[in-house]
Amino acid sequence: MKKVTILDIAKELNITFSTVARALNDHPAISENTKKAVREVAERLNYRQNKIASSLRSGKTNVIGVIVPSLQVTFFSSVVYGIEQVMNANGYNILLYQSNEKMDQEAGGIETFLQSRVDGIIASITTETTSFDHYEEIINRKTPLLFFDRNPKELNAPSVTIDDYKGGFIATEHLIKQGYRRILHITAEQDIPIFKDRLRGYIDALKHYGLEVDEQLIIKGKFSLQFGKEVIQDAKSKHLQFDAVFALEDFTAMGVMQQLQEYKIVIPDEVGVIGFANESFGSLVTPKLSTIDQQTLTMGKEVAKLFLKRIKNDQAAPIAEELKLEPILIVRESSMKLK
Amino acid sequence: MKKVTILDIAKELNITFSTVARALNDHPAISENTKKAVREVAERLNYRQNKIASSLRSGKTNVIGVIVPSLQVTFFSSVVYGIEQVMNANGYNILLYQSNEKMDQEAGGIETFLQSRVDGIIASITTETTSFDHYEEIINRKTPLLFFDRNPKELNAPSVTIDDYKGGFIATEHLIKQGYRRILHITAEQDIPIFKDRLRGYIDALKHYGLEVDEQLIIKGKFSLQFGKEVIQDAKSKHLQFDAVFALEDFTAMGVMQQLQEYKIVIPDEVGVIGFANESFGSLVTPKLSTIDQQTLTMGKEVAKLFLKRIKNDQAAPIAEELKLEPILIVRESSMKLK
Numbered sequence: 001m002k003k004v005t006i007l008d009i010a011k012e013l014n015i016t017f018s019t020v021a022r023a024l025n026d027h028p029a030i031s032e033n034t035k036k037a038v039r040e041v042a043e044r045l046n047y048r049q050n051k052i053a054s055s056l057r058s059g060k061t062n063v064i065g066v067i068v069p070s071l072q073v074t075f076f077s078s079v080v081y082g083i084e085q086v087m088n089a090n091g092y093n094i095l096l097y098q099s100n101e102k103m104d105q106e107a108g109g110i111e112t113f114l115q116s117r118v119d120g121i122i123a124s125i126t127t128e129t130t131s132f133d134h135y136e137e138i139i140n141r142k143t144p145l146l147f148f149d150r151n152p153k154e155l156n157a158p159s160v161t162i163d164d165y166k167g168g169f170i171a172t173e174h175l176i177k178q179g180y181r182r183i184l185h186i187t188a189e190q191d192i193p194i195f196k197d198r199l200r201g202y203i204d205a206l207k208h209y210g211l212e213v214d215e216q217l218i219i220k221g222k223f224s225l226q227f228g229k230e231v232i233q234d235a236k237s238k239h240l241q242f243d244a245v246f247a248l249e250d251f252t253a254m255g256v257m258q259q260l261q262e263y264k265i266v267i268p269d270e271v272g273v274i275g276f277a278n279e280s281f282g283s284l285v286t287p288k289l290s291t292i293d294q295q296t297l298t299m300g301k302e303v304a305k306l307f308l309k310r311i312k313n314d315q316a317a318p319i320a321e322e323l324k325l326e327p328i329l330i331v332r333e334s335s336m337k338l339k
Numbered sequence: 340m341k342k343v344t345i346l347d348i349a350k351e352l353n354i355t356f357s358t359v360a361r362a363l364n365d366h367p368a369i370s371e372n373t374k375k376a377v378r379e380v381a382e383r384l385n386y387r388q389n390k391i392a393s394s395l396r397s398g399k400t401n402v403i404g405v406i407v408p409s410l411q412v413t414f415f416s417s418v419v420y421g422i423e424q425v426m427n428a429n430g431y432n433i434l435l436y437q438s439n440e441k442m443d444q445e446a447g448g449i450e451t452f453l454q455s456r457v458d459g460i461i462a463s464i465t466t467e468t469t470s471f472d473h474y475e476e477i478i479n480r481k482t483p484l485l486f487f488d489r490n491p492k493e494l495n496a497p498s499v500t501i502d503d504y505k506g507g508f509i510a511t512e513h514l515i516k517q518g519y520r521r522i523l524h525i526t527a528e529q530d531i532p533i534f535k536d537r538l539r540g541y542i543d544a545l546k547h548y549g550l551e552v553d554e555q556l557i558i559k560g561k562f563s564l565q566f567g568k569e570v571i572q573d574a575k576s577k578h579l580q581f582d583a584v585f586a587l588e589d590f591t592a593m594g595v596m597q598q599l600q601e602y603k604i605v606i607p608d609e610v611g612v613i614g615f616a617n618e619s620f621g622s623l624v625t626p627k628l629s630t631i632d633q634q635t636l637t638m639g640k641e642v643a644k645l646f647l648k649r650i651k652n653d654q655a656a657p658i659a660e661e662l663k664l665e666p667i668l669i670v671r672e673s674s675m676k677l678k
Contacts, residue, residue, distance in 0.1 A: 010357075017357035018349075046479070063451055071410035071435070072417070072619075081411070084437065088444070093451040096410070096435035098423065105427070112402055112432040116455040140385070254623060280411075284593060286625035 009041050064307065065113035067097045067106060067123040069150075074280045075296055076124065079148055082300020083122060090308060092119070101126045107134040120144035120307055125152055127190050144310045148303045149294075150194060151322075158310060158321040160303040164194045167292045167327035168201020169208075171246050171274050174290070174329055176209045178337040180244035180272050182217065186231055186256070187248050189220040195248050198276065202246060216240065223248055228255020236263065243271055244335070250275035250282055250291055257289065257334065272335040287333035295325045348380045403646065404452035406436045406445060406462040408489075413619045414635055415463065418487055421639020422461060429647060431458070440465045446473040459483035459646055464491055466529050483649045487642045488633070489533060490661075497649060497660040499642040503533045506631045506666035507540020508547075510585050510613050513629070513668055515548045517676040519583035519611050521556065525570055525595070526587050528559040534587050537615065541585060555579065562587055567594020575602065582610055583674070589614035589621055589630055596628065596673065611674040626672035634664045 010020045015034070023030045023038035041047075064087055068076040084094050095118065097109035106126050113121055114137070121138055124147060135155055138145045151159040175183050185202045188195040199218070206213050217240075221227045228247060232255075235242065247253035253275030257267060265271050267287050274290040275282065282289035302323055309321075349359045354373070362369045362377035380386075403426055407415040423433050434457065436448035445465050452460055453476070460477055463486060474494055477484045490498035514522050524541045527534040538557070545552050556579075560566045567586060571594075574581065586592035592614030596606060604610050606626050613629040614621065621628035641662055648660075 016355055017360065018355045021356060061454065063455070070416075072413065072420070074411065077409075077411040077416070080437070081439075084439070088447075093447055094436070095404075095451060095455070096437070097433070098419070098435070100420075100423070108427075108432050112434060115400065116402070116434070258623075281620040281623050284597075284620050284624045 008045055009038060009047060012041050012045070013037055061117050061119055062091055063093050063095055063116065063118045065095050065097060065109070065116070065118040065121045067099055067109045067113070067121065069099050069101045069124060069126050071096065071098055075149075075277045075294065078296035079300040079303075082297040083304045084300075086301045086304035087307075099126045101128065103129045110134045110138060114138070114141065114143070118143070120146070120311065122146050122148065122303055122307060124148050124150045127188070127192055144307060146303055146307055146310065148299055150192065153193065158306050160299050160306060160323045160325065161194070162294045162299070162325045162327050164197035164327070165201045167276060167294075168198035169205045170327065170329050171276065171292050172202045172205035173209070174331065175244045175246060175272055175274060175335060176205065176211065178268075178272060178335055180337065181211065182214075182242040183244045183246055184217045184219065184231075184235065184240070184242040185246045186219050186221070186223065186228065186252055188223055198248055217242060223252045225251045225255040225258075228252040229259040232256055232259035232263070245271065245273050247273070247275050249277050250279040250289060253289055253291070254281070254285065257285070257287075268333065268335050268337050272337055274335045278330055283332065290332045290335040291330050293328040293330050295328065299325055347384055348377060348386060351380050351384070352376055400456050400458055401430055402432050402434055402455065402457045404434050404436060404448070404455070404457040404460045406438055406448045406452070406460065408438050408440045408463060408465050410435065410437055414488075414616045414633060417635035418639040418642075421636040422643045423639075425640045425643035426646070438465045440467060442468045449473045449477060453477070453480065453482070457482070459485070459650065461485050461487065461642055461646060463487055463489045466527070466531055483646060485642055485646055485649065487638055489531065492532065497645050499638050499645060499662045499664065500533070501633045501638070501664045501666050503536035503666070504540045506615060506633075507537035508544045509666065509668050510615065510631050511541045511544035512548070513670065514583045514585060514611055514613060514674060515544065515550065517607075517611060517674055519676065520550060521553075521581040522583045522585055523556045523558065523570075523574065523579075523581040524585045525558050525560070525562065525567065525591055527562055537587055556581060562591045564590045564594035564597075567591040568598040571595055571598035571602070584610065584612050586612070586614050589616045589618040589628060592628055592630070593620070593624065596624070596626075607672065607674050607676050611676055613674045617669055622671065629671045629674040630669050632667040632669050634667065638664055
């Protein structure tokens with residue numbers, strides 16, 4: 001496939017690339033005759049008015065690139081929906097790229113967006129992103145860069161997150177108030193700030209209510225539905241005593257519930273379960289899964305608004321604005337011991 | 340934000356755009372002195388080697404645009420995952436765009452992809468797409484265009500779909516073989532080939548097994564979880580007799596199950612339910628939802644392979660290859676009357 005380019009028109013008319021580009025953009029320095037000839041050849045060759053060429057001048061494409069780990073996770077697709085609502089209303093188109101939790105794919109996405117000359121990039125990093133060269137390239141090019149949820153503090157970029165510490169605290173507090181005392185917490189093995197914050201919230205809630213923090217009850221792993229099942233299998237084989245589980249995210253919590261049901265352990269009477277993220281399946285399963293809502297739509301809208309603010313204040317040095325949203329406790333059947 | 344462009348370098352050195360572009364691409368007609376000067380200014384101005392500019396010549400960006408109605412639907416995000424696997428392995432990056440089932444947004448996505456000079460577009464159309472000018476523009480520009488699942492036959496473009504007629508047939512046949520006789524079918528009010536095919540399959544299965552086709556049992560509407568609930572509410576108020584429901588897709592089937600449970604109607608003993616699409620929540624709910632699997636990962640991989648084949652045979656006229664995959668019956672608890 002060979003696209004017709006400005007060069008093809010230039011060759012055909014034996015004039016320069018620059019003359020053609022200026023003619024197509026109605027530049028006053030180009031004669032009417034030349035413009036007419038260029039337009040005729042352009043039409044004949046089926047040349048499409050090249051908006052990229054004009055964006056070379058204005059530096060604007062009105063396209064924003066969004067990089068997320070996976071759109072199969074409701075959390076991310078829902079934040080993206082919020083971003084789209086605000087950005088579309090402001091004349092921007094959103095292009096999406098999935099890193100699939102791989103750092104090299106993430107870097108490929110950034111490269112692709114920069115090639116496409118996007119006006120800005122909004123991202124949530126992968127769980128394996130430990131170096132940030134690819135993100136620094138965005139900053140060096142003075143392309144606006146913002147983060148939501150998974151935000152690398154190293155880059156000091158504007159971001160919208162929720163208060164994960166508070167989320168961990170209120171999830172644990174809710175279980176305590178329902179009468180649970182031996183609360184198992186599943187967290188990530190990787191060093192990801194949001195999950196560490198949730199863990200800190202869990203620990204502080206236990207302390208706040210005078211309960212013991214038992215290291216045996218803090219389980220680290222590669223979170224997934226499968227891992228949730230394994231945690232319960234493992235706990236059973238080790239005769240670990242616990243009466244509730246707070247999982248770092250809903251898929252893991254779902255695995256916990258499935259394995260408990262397999263063992264005929266009654267939820268929430270014998271063991272209470274709460275997840276995190278309010279994935280869409282949580283209200284469809286039996287028992288319905290309690291969780292922490294992250295205000296995804298609001299998060300998307302707020303990061304979009306922050307972006308619009310950022311490009312308006314272009315001349316000023318970018319301010320590392322950090323917006324923290326409140327987590328919301330969603331109590332459903334899986335943790336309702338007191339009825 | 341003002342990006343440094345070739346024009347900025349040209350102005351600085353008082354030479355033409357074309358000279359700068361050629362110098363940056365090491366064109367033999369440009370002197371070494373000029374090239375050196377261009378490189379120095381480019382570096383000083385922090386100009387990024389513009390891959391778009393070189394793609395103007397090669398006509399290749401190695402980026403493929405994928406347009407889908409919504410990535411919140413497992414079906415679409417799973418097909419996309421299959422596309423990514425094959426295309427990434429072949430050196431392509433995938434950019435995604437959500438139409439959110441709106442035709443004007445779909446057109447905006449195509450415009451954005453064409454501006455970004457993607458090497459091809461893979462799409463699944465919205466439920467409201469009735470004219471195809473925006474897709475014809477892709478074809479006119481000789482940019483490869485392929486469809487999956489929702490494929491407008493008008494365009495005669497290569498596509499990968501599943502055999503929806505057969506899917507409708509085997510879903511209905513399964514219910515009949517489980518002993519259900521009054522099977523209600525929920526279909527779309529819009530004129531969408533895939534849903535019409537499923538309906539035809541339903542009708543032919545009934546006929547094949549000597550059962551009456553009752554128009555009262557064919558309900559049309561804007562499919563959604565909410566609509567599924569409304570169908571059951573409506574059926575109850577009208578005292579409609581039925582002992583099974585085949586819904587055109589899983590969210591609607593889920594609404595049907597929720598409303599049946601609300602009415603204390605036992606699934607599958609009193610009423611059997613089957614959906615379509617094998618959404619991820621189906622295996623998590625109680626009872627687990629029977630459905631038709633559309634081989635999403637295979638669909639994604641096959642459409643990617645068809646794309647690679649299409650660009651290799653670039654000189655030949657594009658062949659409207661249509662690949663139809665086999666639907667797979669997934670029997671779970673919601674339709675297992677015979678145990």
